[in-house]
Amino acid sequence: MTVVVDDDLWSAVGDPTRRRMLDLLLSGGAGTATSLSEQLPVTRQAVSKHLGVLDRVGLVHATPSGREKRYHVDDEQFARAIAQLSAVGAAWDARLHRIKRIAETIQRTQDDEAQDRER
Structure with missing residues (x-):
């Protein structure tokens, strides 16, 4: 059985911070880089970069929300x-x-051979 795997997708979710971000977006429905950075041990800039990776593989999409983008899981x-x-x-x-x-x-083969030797 051959399974086709999207390596870019799994590289994106291979990062623990990005998985945590997905968890936060799934539980909260949506979030901005600022709101996510308040819940993670990384800077807003790092969150923005991680969101960019998730966006490129299609796991999240952004909609404008004032001066920021609001991200939600696709x-x-x-x-x-x-x-x-x-x-x-x-x-x-x-x-x-x-x-x-x-x-x-x-x-089983080894057990059978051991029994044969005992006889």
């Missing part, structure tokens, strides 16, 4: 990210199940 792109993560998880579950079956076969 539900469709977020759903796509979740679907990719689920597909990757399913692929790894299948791989791990196969590895388990191989290990069990090896163990």
